[in-house]
Amino acid sequence: MHLILFLLFAGFCLAGAINLLLQSHPINSALSLIVVMTSLAVLYLLLGAEFLAAAQIIVYSGAIMVLFTFVVMLLNAGREERTMGSRAARRVGFPAVVAILAVLATVILRSQGFGIAALSDGITSTEDLSRVLFHELLLPFEVTSVLILIAILGAVALARHGHGDPGRDSERTDAK
């Protein structure tokens, strides 16, 4: 049962990821990414991380990807144009990716210390998580809220009307 679920949703992940690469319209890529994230949430459940599965759906698929979709809509992004391309990306990048994948795969497959993930091994409850989070890691937790505040401020400042418009004299610093 575990195995079938894993194979199914891992397949969805891979399919979604590959689709993200193959699609030319960004909205299709965004939707594929949502599929990937939701499948990942199921995989988290299989690994016993209940809270994280829920958080994945709420935060990632539910907020971040919605944000992406909004931006795609806002900017009216169309199909990708053919541009000049980059020689470095083809010649240096592809071998690099292959190398990364090869090394990681080799290490993972060669290592002896991995066992079997069975569902009965332990489900991490929200209580366990929060116990650690609010006792030992209280400071990082609070700092994260400050981080989010700063991100909000930054986003507001950057996206405000008038910032980055070409031709606005008050933003340009030309040497006149």
Added chain:
Amino acid sequence: MNLFTQGVPISWYLLLSAVLFSLGVLGFLIKRNLITVFMSIELMLNAVNLSFVTFAHQWHAVKGQIFVFFVMMVAAAEAAVGLAIIIAVFRARATLAVDRIDLMKL
């Protein structure tokens, strides 16, 4: 197969994570739309999240999952700010093609 009864080997999860990560890097390299590039980055983050959760399960370490929690928070903040930057860049350049945005000065 005894896998049916026992479960999924951990290494399969890790392998999936590695593949997703490489697909994310590939997307970063291939795609020509700025938003899609950003989405590839999110894919990479998710792949890493998966491997963290896997290891947390293996070693029964809650801290692994807490790390994922923090990664999610940071990814959220990053997505917000990054998309705001993309909007600003679009306003200045009127294009979302990655190859056209190659000058520092906006």
Added chain:
Amino acid sequence: MTGTLYIWLIPLLPFAGFLLNGILGTRLPKWLVTTVALVAPLASFALVLNAARSIFGIGPAFDSLPYIETCPHPWISIGALHIDFSFVLDQLSLVMLLVITGVGFLIHIYSVGYMGHEEGYARYFSFLNLFLFFMTLLVLAGNALLMFVGWEGVGLASYLLIGFYFKKDSAANAGKKAFIVNRIGDFGFLIGIFLLLTNFGTLTFSEIAAKLTANPAWQGGVLTTIALCLLLGATGKSAQLPLYIWLPDAMEGPTPVSALIHAATMVTAGVYMIARTHVLFDHAPFALDTVAVIGAATALFAATIGLVQNDIKRVLAYSTISQLGYMFLGCGVAAYSAAIFHLVTHAFFKALLFLAAGSVIHAIGGEQDLRKMGGLWRKLPITFWTMTTAVLAIAGFFPFAGFFSKDAILYAAYLQGPAGRALWFVGLVTALLTSFYMFRLWYLTFLGKSRSPEVHPHESPWSMLGPLVILALLSIGGGWIGAGAGLGRFGSYLSLSTGARAAESTNPHLELILSIAAVAVAFAGWFIADLLYRQKPAEPAQLAEALPEAYKLLANKYYVDEFYGATVVKPLLGFSKYVLGWVVDFGILGGLAWLLGGIAMLAGAILQRWQSGNLRSYAAWLAAGAAAVLLFMLLPWPWTSPWPISVQFIWKVMGR
């Protein structure tokens, strides 16, 4: 002995005077500058007298020397090399200090009057105090390196003072010449120091002397080399052949400077150095002979040049070189006490000669040419009488000071076998010439009719005449301390530090005969000078016309300066300009700079293409870098260990 003599103050008080007058002098009122300038040497002199008193005692209690003061803080302490700031006061340095601080103080007083109207008054006195500091440092030094500090320092002070009238080209050039020629000698001294260090492991004089006396069979060889190197240094500082050329030019400086530095003290540093390291020279007979030969040759050489010079100070300069030759001759025949004795008496009468000449020059308004002087004996009586005593002293008349000291040297030379007798003869001829040209100077300056009647000479103030009188008294009576067999009381005192010479006064009859010969020669010189310059004043010009070649040779100082200029200076300048200037400076160094710039530009041009601004290529290189790091960390590299770096790192962290 109890208590301390504070001999470390003897150099430091003049140094304080130098600092005060040098830094604040132009802002202080003149009387304060004078006070500071005079207090420093007076205080040093008082300290020296105090040392002399407490060392002499009431009786001949000389055995408490040498007295050593060492700074508790070490100077150089690297490995086996230990050099300290140590001051050694023994008989030799005490005698030198008495001369330096005593005569120095007198000259300071004289300078107050002489330099009273010059600009740069404070600068002059600060430099003079600086000189005193370095000279006392040189004499008190207990090791060769500290002495070298003083050695270089007096060269510096000499340069500063020779070029005192720096607005005059000739003065500035003379200062440069003095310093550069000195440096050639200092090079020899430095090589000598290095050789001393490698062969003895120490630079302290007492230790070197102890090592040598413990090993009497060690002669010649490397010791000769060391001695010759030190001799090179001495010839530079004491203006002997071949490095004497700076001293006549050094007369560009103010006359008191010539008196102090280029007559009484600095130029005697070479003689002092040889006397201080005499144990080394005793073990290197070849070097000792060289010293004697150089001394005698220089004495004769300089005396011949002095015969025809027309500038009063030049005559005295060549006379100084000649008398220094005598001192070197004395050292060369191992009569170190005699050489130092002559150093002392020479300080008296040569300083007096210079100061009196300065008084004359000051009186007649700056004129230095002998041909324009004359008939001054009535107008400048005190100057005249004091200078007369000096002339009599330098000519070697009994009972003046020069007689005893010159005689001692000549006698010691005579005793050294056939070569010694040749040296004695050279010395005798030089004495004849000395007497002649000194009396020539005397006649031309003071006697006869005035050759420039428009000048109205006036006698100098007492600040200048006082030192003249004191020095005249010393020239008259100063020789008596060395009277008697074996240099009398002076000799037995000094020989405690310079070593008693073997075969001292074995033959009093011989000594008497030689003395009479010397005095006879002095009279002969006077007689000839009288003949040529008083009785038949037209005769010298006729002689010069009769022997034009010889006269020109002497008048142009044997063309030595021109010779050096052509063989040493011009090739050096040419080398500097063409080889160093063009090849090294422009070619190599400029080329190197151009090359470095070119490399930077090339690298920039190459690297510039990486900065394309293209996001995807940046990403590609990022991925490549990440892949490389991963490869490095996770793969086992066969040449390090079978485990990948990451595993090794984890083991190390875990403490395995």
